[in-house]
Amino acid sequence: xxxxxxxxxxxxxxxxxxxxxxxxxxxxxxxxxxxxxxxxxxxxxxxxxxxxxxxxxxxxxxxxxxxxxxxxxxxxxxxxxxxxxxxxxxxxxxxxxxxxxxxxxxxxxxxxxxxxxxxxxxxxxxxxxxxxxxxxxxxxxxxxxxxxxxxxxxxxxxxxxxxxxxxxxxxxxxxxxxxxxxxxxxxxxxxxxxxxxxxxxxxxxxxxxxxxxxxxxxxxxxxxxxxxxxxxxxxxxxx
Amino acid sequence: xxxxxxxxxxxxxxxxxxxxxxxxxxxxxxxxxxxxxxxxxxxxxxxxxxxxxxxxxxxxxxxxxxxxxxxxxxxxxxxxxxxxxxxxxxxxxxxxxxxxxxxxxxxxxxxxxxxxxxxxxxxxxxxxxxxxxxxxxxxxxxxxxxxxxxxxxxxxxxxxxxxxxxxxxxxxxxxxxxxxxxxxxxxxxxxxxxxxxxxxxxxxxxxxxxxxxxxxxxxxxxxxxxxxxxxxxxxxxxxxxxxxxxxxxxxxxxxxxxxxxxxxxxxxxxxxxxxxxxxxxxxxxxxxxxxxxxxxxxxxxxxxxxxxxxxxxxxxxxxxxxxxxxxxxxxxxxxxxxxxxxxxxxxxxxxxxxxxxxxxxxxxxxxxxxxxxxxxxxxxxxxxxxxxxxxxxxxxxxxxxxxxxxx
Numbered sequence: 001x002x003x004x005x006x007x008x009x010x011x012x013x014x015x016x017x018x019x020x021x022x023x024x025x026x027x028x029x030x031x032x033x034x035x036x037x038x039x040x041x042x043x044x045x046x047x048x049x050x051x052x053x054x055x056x057x058x059x060x061x062x063x064x065x066x067x068x069x070x071x072x073x074x075x076x077x078x079x080x081x082x083x084x085x086x087x088x089x090x091x092x093x094x095x096x097x098x099x100x101x102x103x104x105x106x107x108x109x110x111x112x113x114x115x116x117x118x119x120x121x122x123x124x125x126x127x128x129x130x131x132x133x134x135x136x137x138x139x140x141x142x143x144x145x146x147x148x149x150x151x152x153x154x155x156x157x158x159x160x161x162x163x164x165x166x167x168x169x170x171x172x173x174x175x176x177x178x179x180x181x182x183x184x185x186x187x188x189x190x191x192x193x194x195x196x197x198x199x200x201x202x203x204x205x206x207x208x209x210x211x212x213x214x215x216x217x218x219x220x221x222x223x224x225x226x227x228x229x230x231x232x233x234x235x236x237x238x239x
Numbered sequence: 240x241x242x243x244x245x246x247x248x249x250x251x252x253x254x255x256x257x258x259x260x261x262x263x264x265x266x267x268x269x270x271x272x273x274x275x276x277x278x279x280x281x282x283x284x285x286x287x288x289x290x291x292x293x294x295x296x297x298x299x300x301x302x303x304x305x306x307x308x309x310x311x312x313x314x315x316x317x318x319x320x321x322x323x324x325x326x327x328x329x330x331x332x333x334x335x336x337x338x339x340x341x342x343x344x345x346x347x348x349x350x351x352x353x354x355x356x357x358x359x360x361x362x363x364x365x366x367x368x369x370x371x372x373x374x375x376x377x378x379x380x381x382x383x384x385x386x387x388x389x390x391x392x393x394x395x396x397x398x399x400x401x402x403x404x405x406x407x408x409x410x411x412x413x414x415x416x417x418x419x420x421x422x423x424x425x426x427x428x429x430x431x432x433x434x435x436x437x438x439x440x441x442x443x444x445x446x447x448x449x450x451x452x453x454x455x456x457x458x459x460x461x462x463x464x465x466x467x468x469x470x471x472x473x474x475x476x477x478x479x480x481x482x483x484x485x486x487x488x489x490x491x492x493x494x495x496x497x498x499x500x501x502x503x504x505x506x507x508x509x510x511x512x513x514x515x516x517x518x519x520x521x522x523x524x525x526x527x528x529x530x531x532x533x534x535x536x537x538x539x540x541x542x543x544x545x546x547x548x549x550x551x552x553x554x555x556x557x558x559x560x561x562x563x564x565x566x567x568x569x570x571x572x573x574x575x576x577x578x579x580x581x582x583x584x585x586x587x588x589x590x591x592x593x594x595x596x597x598x599x600x601x602x603x604x605x606x607x608x609x610x611x612x613x614x615x616x617x618x619x620x621x622x623x624x625x626x627x628x629x630x631x632x633x634x635x636x637x638x639x640x641x642x643x644x645x646x
Contacts, residue, residue, distance in 0.1 A: 056540055057638035077544065084542025091641065095537040099247035104240075111240050112542050160542070 002065075003164050003196050004030040004053055009062035011048050011219075022048040024219040025062070030164070033194040035187065037201050037210035045219040046200035047168055053198065054087055054166045055079050067163055084112055088157025090167035095153060096141040102128060102152045103137040109159040120159075127155040131185055147178025151185060158189070164196035171203045179205050241547060245554040248527070249562075256559060259523045263516050263563025264570060270512040271571030271613070274505045275603035276583065281501040282604055283428075283597040285487075288494050290366045291427050292436075293487040294333075294458035295467050296474065301483050303455055304490075307339050307352070309410050312453035314481070319457055322477055328470045330462045331363030334454040336444045340407030342387065342437055346396035351435050353407065355444030364460045367425050367438070373399050374423030377440055384422030384440065388433035392424050399424065405439070409449045417447055428598040509613065513620045516563075520621065524556050524628035535632050536640025549629045556625030557618065564617040568610060575603045 009026040012019050022045045030036055038046050051057040052064055055071045064071050066086060074082055083089075096105045103124050110120035128137050131151040133144075141149050150170055157165045167186075171179040187209060189195045199206055207213055215223040249256050289295065298319060303311040313319065316334060323332045336355035341348050358377040362368050367386070368376040377384050385403060387395075397403060399421055406416040419439060427433055445451050461470055467486045474484050488495035528535070538548060582600040585592060589599035 051638040054540065056641070057636070080539070080542055080544045083540065089537075089540050091537060091540075093533070095533065095641075097244065097534065097538075099244060099251060108240060109541060112547070156541070 002029045003032050003034075003067060004028070004198075005063075005065040006053070007063045007065070009049070009052055009064065010060045011045075011052065011057070012060045015060065022219050023052070023059070023062075026216075026219070026221060028214065028221065028224075030196065030198060032163075032196055033190065034212055035190045035197050035210055036212040036214060037199045037207050038214045038216060039200075039202055039207055040216035040222075041202070044216045046216055048219075049216065050166050050168050050198070050200045054089060055083055084109070084160060086163045088154075088160060088162035088165040090150065090153045090157050090165060090170045092169040092172045096149055096156070098141050101138045101140050102133055102144065102148075102155075105141070105152055106155045106159050109156055113160055123159060124155075127158055128152070130158075130189075131155045132181075145178065146174050147181055150174060150178070150182050154182070154186065154189075158195070164198060167197065167199045169201055169203070170199065171201065171206055176205065179203065183209050241551050242554060245551050246558055248531075248551075248555050249559050252527070252530075255523060255526070259519055259559060260563040260566060262519050263560060264567035266512050266516050267564055267567030267613075267617070268570035268574065270509055271568065271605065272574050272578075272603065274508060274609075275571070275575045275579075275605045276601055277501060277505060277508075278605055278609075279579075279601050279603040280595070280597055281498055283602065284595065285494055285498060287428050287597060288432075288491055289464075289487050291370075291429065291432055292365070293490045294364050295461045295464060295487055296459040296471060297485050297487075297490050298457040298459070298474070298478070299455065299483045299485075301481065304483065304485075307337060307455075309338050309408070309448050309450065309455070312336075312450055312455050313457065316452075316454050316457075319478060319482075323457070323459065326470075326473075328461055328463070328466055328473070330460045331360065332457055332459045333357065333361045333364040334441075335361075335456040335458065336441050336448065336450065336453065337455045338407050338444060338448055340405055342385070342391065342395065343404045343406065344395035344397045344401065347394055349391055349394055349434075351391065351437050353405065353444060354436060354438045355441040356438055357441050361438075364458050367427065370425045370427050372424050372426050374421070376423055377438060378422065381420065381422045383417065383419045383443055385419035386423040386425055386438040387421060388436070389424050389426040390430060390433045391437065392421070397421055405447070407447060409447065411449065415447055415449075417443075419443075428593055430594040505609075506612075506616075509616060513616055516560075517620045517624045520556060520560055520624040521627060523559070524552065524625060525631065527555070528552065528628045528632050532635060532640050533643045535635055536637050536642075539635065539637040540641060545633050548632055552629035552632050553622065553625040556628070557621045560617055560621035560624070564614065568613070572610075575605060578603050 006026055006028040009023050011023040012021050014020055026049060038049060040046050048057070052059050059072065069082070071079060071082060097108065100108060106124040106127055107120045110123060125137065128134060131154055133148060133151055136144060136148060141152070144152065171182060174182065183206060186197055190197055199210070201207065211227055213223070213225050213227060214221060298313065300311040300313050302308065320334065323329050333356060338353045339350065340353045341350050356377070362376065372389055377386060392398060395403060401421045402418050403421060404416055404418050406414060409415045445453060461467060471484060471486050478484065535548060579602050582602050584600055586599045592599050
């Protein structure tokens with residue numbers, strides 16, 4: 001079943017002055033449980049495509065249908081609510097709230113969803129344990145390494161029980177050890193919980209682990225390859 | 240959680256928050272103290288007027304206050320006296336015979352109001368007897384004594400025991416005069432009052448005016464100053480509509496106006512201070528929002544709705560301002576309490592202050608209601624200061640904000 005269905009997606013910045021064609025008719029379908037990397041050089045339109053899928057920006061033309069809902073038909077308020085319920089985000093620069101501890105950063109999303117205190121407290125602990133940060137729950141982001149912060153960001157993204165996770169160059173600022181740890185964790189979530197991951201990246205280490213690689217050049221899909229990668233956590237760990 | 244995030248956000252940039260909190264605190268402390276001094280001056284002026292001149296309530300015959308016509312003495316003054324003696328709200332009262340006239344010495348003359356008083360009952364109502372520089376307060380043993388102020392004494396170039404001649408118009412319109420001897424020289428904190436008043440015994444003035452046992456004015460001091468409006472209406476009911484029964488505010492409307500104007504000026508002054516502080520707060524919050532564009536972008540992206548983002552900025556501004564206001568008020572209250580106990584000695588401006596009607600020691604004072612009003616004003620200021628930064632935060636589009644782009 002398609003979680004995401006993209007049809008003829010176009011995005012033109014400054015359409016009246018100096019038009020910049022960021023996306024030129026993207027058609028893409030992403031199934032549940034996929035581990036997809038969207039790759040391409042800088043300025044190719046990867047982040048724009050991710051923004052469109054995440055409902056963070058409006059397309060000039062075309063449709064993004066998530067779980068059967070055309071998100072362009074949603075009002076601003078409905079869209080925020082939709083994002084909160086359906087999409088988990090992981091950003092390039094960790095993007096945790098610096099004034100909150102790791103635990104509070106994860107709890108915060110569930111509080112926005114209006115969950116009960118006991119429920120969000122338990123789930124935050126469980127998620128942070130899953131991402132291997134049981135010992136660092138009460139640390140603020142400034143006391144965590146880059147890799148640890150990204151793991152908190154993944155726990156935060158999972159907190160709302162989303163349909164899929166969008167990760168915009170999640171390993172861009174990580175060293176290879178942290179990158180491997182993060183990838184291992186995400187692969188585990190993908191394999192064990194069938195969580196759908198969509199990355200924008202030009203990190204070869206991520207591309208190597210992806211089961212599907214969508215290459216974008218000048219706002220168009222140049223290649224869409226289903227790799228032979230199987231999610232072998234053991235192998236991933238060894239790498 | 241929003242409250243907690245807002246509170247913690249304040250302390251992200253401690254130096255900046257400390258600077259704005261200090262600015263608000265010092266601005267408000269200085270403002271509050273200045274207002275307390277101004278308020279203290281006004282209160283002192285009113286208290287001086289009540290203690291020396293008007294008391295809380297005065298009763299006259301209708302028309303008397305307009306031109307001080309000596310023929311308009313109080314009818315049935317004995318009934319008024321009996322009523323006041325049995326009125327529990329009344330602390331003391333003094334029945335005066337009043338006339339305008341001229342006091343002359345060999346060196347000069349001055350026109351003023353002659354107050355015929357019974358020294359014993361007057362002592363209960365006004366405090367001029369405590370302001371004697373020389374002599375005594377119309378003692379029984381002197382014959383035709385007169386109390387004049389030091390200003391009048393200087394003008395007439397007279398001193399204690401000097402003879403002065405009083406000239407005035409009696410009840411028949413004839414000019415009459417008599418010699419009096421200066422038995423006391425007083426000096427209050429009000430130059431205007433001192434220049435305009437002299438005191439003689441009631442019987443002496445009645446004899447001159449040829450109005451035996453007649454009085455023109457009753458000055459009433461109440462046990463509780465707050466009871467003035469109630470007592471006023473009670474007296475109007477009890478004594479009837481034939482008399483002009485006025486509170487001190489009506490007797491000296493300019494003083495009442497001064498009190499109101501002073502309060503309005505105080506709030507205007509405070510509004511100016513708060514407006515200046517509002518720009519400081521606005522600047523701080525704008526900087527804070529611009530520094531956090533990416534973070535706000537993340538919040539919006541992950542599902543924090545606009546109302547919550549707006550509230551976060553507003554609460555942050557209110558907390559920052561309230562902290563400054565509380566510290567400022569605390570400093571202000573400490574300074575005001577200390578100076579209210581010890582007084583501020585402004586003897587170098589004594590002459591100017593006396594012409595304003597107050598002593599050279601100022602006791603700053605502010606009521607609790609003022610502080611409540613101030614808190615409301617600070618809250619409104621913070622709210623207004625937060626709107627622009629909050630709207631700026633709302634105008635961010637998540638996709639652009641995530642890249643730190645501010646439109």
